[in-house]
Amino acid sequence: MADEQTVEKSSEHKVKSLELFFDLVFVLAFTQVTTKLAHDLTWEGLLRSLLVLAVLWWAWSGFAWLTNAFDPESKLLRLPIFVAMAALLVASLAVPEAFGEYAAYFAVAYFIVRAIHWSFYLIGTSRRDREQFQAVMTLVPVFILAPALILVSVAFDGWLQAAFWVLAIVVDYGGAYFLAGEGWLVEPDHFAERFGLIVIIALGESIVSIGVGAEGVTLDAKTIVAAILAITLASAMWWMYFDVVALVAARVLHRLEGGDRVRMARDTYAMLHYFLIAGVILCALAIKKTIGHPEEYLKEIPAIALGLGIAFYAGGLAAIRKRDIGKWNWFRLVVALVALALIPAFKELSALVSLSIATALLVALVGTEAWYYRDVRARVRSTA
Numbered sequence: 001m002a003d004e005q006t007v008e009k010s011s012e013h014k015v016k017s018l019e020l021f022f023d024l025v026f027v028l029a030f031t032q033v034t035t036k037l038a039h040d041l042t043w044e045g046l047l048r049s050l051l052v053l054a055v056l057w058w059a060w061s062g063f064a065w066l067t068n069a070f071d072p073e074s075k076l077l078r079l080p081i082f083v084a085m086a087a088l089l090v091a092s093l094a095v096p097e098a099f100g101e102y103a104a105y106f107a108v109a110y111f112i113v114r115a116i117h118w119s120f121y122l123i124g125t126s127r128r129d130r131e132q133f134q135a136v137m138t139l140v141p142v143f144i145l146a147p148a149l150i151l152v153s154v155a156f157d158g159w160l161q162a163a164f165w166v167l168a169i170v171v172d173y174g175g176a177y178f179l180a181g182e183g184w185l186v187e188p189d190h191f192a193e194r195f196g197l198i199v200i201i202a203l204g205e206s207i208v209s210i211g212v213g214a215e216g217v218t219l220d221a222k223t224i225v226a227a228i229l230a231i232t233l234a235s236a237m238w239w240m241y242f243d244v245v246a247l248v249a250a251r252v253l254h255r256l257e258g259g260d261r262v263r264m265a266r267d268t269y270a271m272l273h274y275f276l277i278a279g280v281i282l283c284a285l286a287i288k289k290t291i292g293h294p295e296e297y298l299k300e301i302p303a304i305a306l307g308l309g310i311a312f313y314a315g316g317l318a319a320i321r322k323r324d325i326g327k328w329n330w331f332r333l334v335v336a337l338v339a340l341a342l343i344p345a346f347k348e349l350s351a352l353v354s355l356s357i358a359t360a361l362l363v364a365l366v367g368t369e370a371w372y373y374r375d376v377r378a379r380v381r382s383t384a
Contacts (some may be wrong), residue, residue, distance in 0.1 A: 135183025142175030194251035211290030275316030282309030303346035
């Protein structure tokens with residue numbers, strides 16, 4: 001009984017300070033992904049950056065599940081979380097050369113992070129509930145195989161190395177999709193809050209990119225306009241998620257029970273939120289390049305990142321609505337398609353004009369939705 005009390009969380013438990021401290025490492029991780037892409041403006045660089053983000057996201061998501069099930073500040077988890085932070089810090093520092101010189105550093109550090117996750121999940125559930133223990137045991141082969149494939153990739157380079165990464169991601173995400181369900185526990189309020197906070201951290205990266213892009217640049221009228229556009233774009237992204245989507249998703253998660261709740265947590269939060277994070281990171285790259293040289297043309301990859309980032313974010317939110325309440329948000333799907341269609345124009349226009357168009361697109365979306373869904377929005381927010 002005493003052991004259970006040290007690891008089991010109250011249903012009223014909110015996000016703890018140690019979880020927020022853990023998330024600070026991801027501030028660096030997200031920044032490093034943006035830096036990696038900024039220094040490798042090629043199609044291969046774009047793919048590799050998205051792969052790195054996918055494996056880092058899955059590691060973070062795994063710990064979100066772990067600290068949702070157990071008190072992170074208990075005797076069971078406090079020290080392992082600190083060790084995982086150190087390993088994750090090493091992995092983050094290695095991100096710019098995760099496919100090159102520092103591939104081994106990244107792979108070993110990442111394996112340690114994942115090993116801490118599944119081993120302490122097993123320890124905690126073995127003390128508390130047989131069904132939960134068996135649910136975790138079902139996924140342990142997946143937990144081991146995926147990071148092991150990243151380790152194996154170190155022996156190769158080029159497309160073969162990337163293929164091992166893709167396979168690792170398929171194993172992780174596919175394993176969770178087909179094997180996770182009954183037996184796992186999800187405390188809905190904490191879970192929704194945890195993922196909402198990581199979206200805030202990602203949006204913070206778009207703001208950080210303003211400062212990074214402005215480093216060494218003269219603060220003239222164009223730079224100021226670009227900075228205002230960038231913060232407006234980030235604000236629109238915040239509105240698109242937190243005004244209604246975050247509230248509705250949290251309530252649906254709370255209403256569901258058992259395996260249905262677990263599957264929604266897996267689909268809506270662990271999987272579809274990746275597209276929100278990736279969308280923000282891609283837009284951060286375009287912001288960084290625009291702030292530094294607002295009058296110049298965006299290069300091919302930053303232009304693609306701007307259009308693809310908006311498409312990921314708007315399309316991801318539309319998919320979340322479909323998953324949660326069974327209805328598509330057609331406004332956001334249209335915006336996603338328009339953003340993709342604008343990529344050729346982003347390549348031909350100045351960076352400042354391209355950012356202006358992208359920002360206007362999202363501001364128009366927010367305004368249209370606020371008017372069209374005004375009654376629904378008022379009902380949702382009146383019970384917030």
